[in-house]
Amino acid sequence: MDASRELLEALRENARTGTADLARQLGMSEEAVADGIAALEDEGVVCGYQAIVNWEKTDEERALAAVELNVTLDRETGYEEIAMRIARFPQVTDLRLVSGDFDFLMLVEADTVREISRFVSEKVAPVPEVTQTVTHFVMDTYKERGIELRDGHDDDRLSVSP
Amino acid sequence: MRRAERVDRVGPSGIRKFFELAEEREDVISLGVGEPDFAAPWAAREAAIASLEAGKTSYTANRGLKELREEIADHVTRYGFSYDPDEEVLVTTGVSEAVDVALRAFVDPGDLVAVAQPAYISYEPGVVFAGGEVLPVPTREAEAFVLTYDALEEAGAAEASVLMLCYPNNPTGAVMSESEIEEVARFAREHDLLVLSDEIYADLTYEGEHASIAAREGMRERTIVFNGFSKAYAMTGLRLGYALGPASGIAAMNRIHQYSMLSAPTTAQHAALAALRDCQDDVEEMVSAFDRRRNYMLARFSEMGLPCFEAKGAFYLFPEVPGDDEAFAEGLLEERGVAVVPGSVFGEGGAGHLRVSYATGMRSLREAADRIEAYLNER
Numbered sequence: 378m379d380a381s382r383e384l385l386e387a388l389r390e391n392a393r394t395g396t397a398d399l400a401r402q403l404g405m406s407e408e409a410v411a412d413g414i415a416a417l418e419d420e421g422v423v424c425g426y427q428a429i430v431n432w433e434k435t436d437e438e439r440a441l442a443a444v445e446l447n448v449t450l451d452r453e454t455g456y457e458e459i460a461m462r463i464a465r466f467p468q469v470t471d472l473r474l475v476s477g478d479f480d481f482l483m484l485v486e487a488d489t490v491r492e493i494s495r496f497v498s499e500k501v502a503p504v505p506e507v508t509q510t511v512t513h514f515v516m517d518t519y520k521e522r523g524i525e526l527r528d529g530h531d532d533d534r535l536s537v538s539p
Numbered sequence: 540m541r542r543a544e545r546v547d548r549v550g551p552s553g554i555r556k557f558f559e560l561a562e563e564r565e566d567v568i569s570l571g572v573g574e575p576d577f578a579a580p581w582a583a584r585e586a587a588i589a590s591l592e593a594g595k596t597s598y599t600a601n602r603g604l605k606e607l608r609e610e611i612a613d614h615v616t617r618y619g620f621s622y623d624p625d626e627e628v629l630v631t632t633g634v635s636e637a638v639d640v641a642l643r644a645f646v647d648p649g650d651l652v653a654v655a656q657p658a659y660i661s662y663e664p665g666v667v668f669a670g671g672e673v674l675p676v677p678t679r680e681a682e683a684f685v686l687t688y689d690a691l692e693e694a695g696a697a698e699a700s701v702l703m704l705c706y707p708n709n710p711t712g713a714v715m716s717e718s719e720i721e722e723v724a725r726f727a728r729e730h731d732l733l734v735l736s737d738e739i740y741a742d743l744t745y746e747g748e749h750a751s752i753a754a755r756e757g758m759r760e761r762t763i764v765f766n767g768f769s770k771a772y773a774m775t776g777l778r779l780g781y782a783l784g785p786a787s788g789i790a791a792m793n794r795i796h797q798y799s800m801l802s803a804p805t806t807a808q809h810a811a812l813a814a815l816r817d818c819q820d821d822v823e824e825m826v827s828a829f830d831r832r833r834n835y836m837l838a839r840f841s842e843m844g845l846p847c848f849e850a851k852g853a854f855y856l857f858p859e860v861p862g863d864d865e866a867f868a869e870g871l872l873e874e875r876g877v878a879v880v881p882g883s884v885f886g887e888g889g890a891g892h893l894r895v896s897y898a899t900g901m902r903s904l905r906e907a908a909d910r911i912e913a914y915l916n917e918r
Binding site (some may be wrong): 383387398400401402417535 | 552554557558561563569571573574575614624659660661709827828829831832835838839878880901905
């Protein structure tokens with residue numbers, strides 16, 4: 378595995394690991410790690426870093442929905458154009474073109490269910506190319522981007538073993 | 540109760556004391572653990588559950604499920620092996636059972652068994668229980684804990700009938716290259732030694748490829764290889780291992796195994812089958828996580844001025860400590876709450892070292908390294 382691939386893997390495990398620790402883990406110099414991260418960012422391979430939040434553990438209300446979108450295309454308008462019109466709304470956290478019964482799978486996040494309803498009906502549905510929306514409100518989240526949101530399994534190993 | 544003399548010939552495990560000390564404290568970070576912190580891959584666990592749901596709770600063939608033996612035989616071709624699944628593979632209840640059965644199958648009372656040390660703590664008792672005599676063959680840090688022709692000769696291993704070794708090594712993390720293992724093979728051929736090679740950490744080799752002694756010229760007919768699912772597949776508690784060897788050797792082992800164990804746990808065999816078929820990606824991910832932790836701890840030891848040999852396998856480092864290793868480890872546990880295992884527990888060549896397991900999450904490793912550093916600074 379080449380160095381930038383290893384760096385990517387270490388960042389995917391924990392993007393908050395500091396440059397010095399990444400250097401130790403990968404057997405590289407700190408400078409090489411910093412350069413490697415800068416290159417990954419410049420090339421657009423690494424697009425950002427975010428915390429995975431379990432909102433249930435906070436005092437805040439949070440509403441999520443998965444929305445199926447169907448669209449019609451014409452000579453001037455392709456998937457890309459439609460996608461960008463929708464993706465620019467800050468409420469949209471994820472937008473993917475998918476195969477199957479509908480075209481786009483859109484994830485939406487807001488403070489309340491009502492806000493999401495209004496957003497979908499007032500901002501997304503009126504987009505001329507959007508022919509249909511089906512909104513699924515999220516009732517519970519068990520795992521997000523590879524991280525289980527429930528309490529992790531306890532280390533039940535014996536403290537010293539051969 | 541009156542007990543057999545062989546029980547008293549073996550002392551209690553030296554690890555026990557540290558286990559008890561560690562259990563007394565609340566805030567201990569343990570780097571004393573000989574098993575992965577990961578749970579077994581879900582596909583393997585799921586297969587075990589499915590096998591229970593399907594009511595697969597009977598004995599299997601003595602030698603293990605045929606499909607599993609076939610999958611094992613196929614899997615081990617990566618080490619340059621070719622073993623017949625019907626005649627040359629024995630599925631056992633962990634490598635522990637395989638080693639015990641092999642010692643009983645190949646060691647007669649009074650036979651000398653050369654054991655490369657530092658070594659896993661069960662080999663010596665296993666030899667004693669089989670009625671044999673242990674001949675320690677020390678390996679040295681100056682030679683990267685590699686077993687050499689000269690060390691074998693000096694220790695008098697020419698008189699032995701069996702040689703027991705383990706690479707990648709617990710506790711040192713040492714690995715042996717093809718040319719190094721060939722020297723040991725030459726000694727075994729010249730002195731007609733039967734070789735018992737514990738290769739449970741084979742897949743946890745971080746630099747270069749695992750080189751097995753059984754793959755050397757003229758060695759297949761005199762070698763039993765042990766491997767299993769505990770380490771690379773994080774399945775320690777499922778207790779599943781296997782032995783590979785020439786048909787006559789496996790038949791001898793099976794004679795004992797069929798009376799003492801009948802067959803390895805059926806549920807675990809189903810998990811193992813799925814592990815081999817579906818979990819290679821999980822293994823790869825665990826191996827690269829271990830490798831990052833290894834690099835991290837090596838770097839930390841070097842920064843804090845604790846000399847440490849560059850281990851390239853298993854999940855242990857074996858740093859050198861000032862003074863008595865047992866006192867050092869005890870102080871570290873009592874004053875800073877970090878549990879490690881003193882090297883002297885593992886036999887000759889181990890004194891003056893600590894076995895530090897890095898099979899623990901990065902956060903704990905970071906905290907443990909900070910505590911070790913503070914302990915060193917205040918001494």
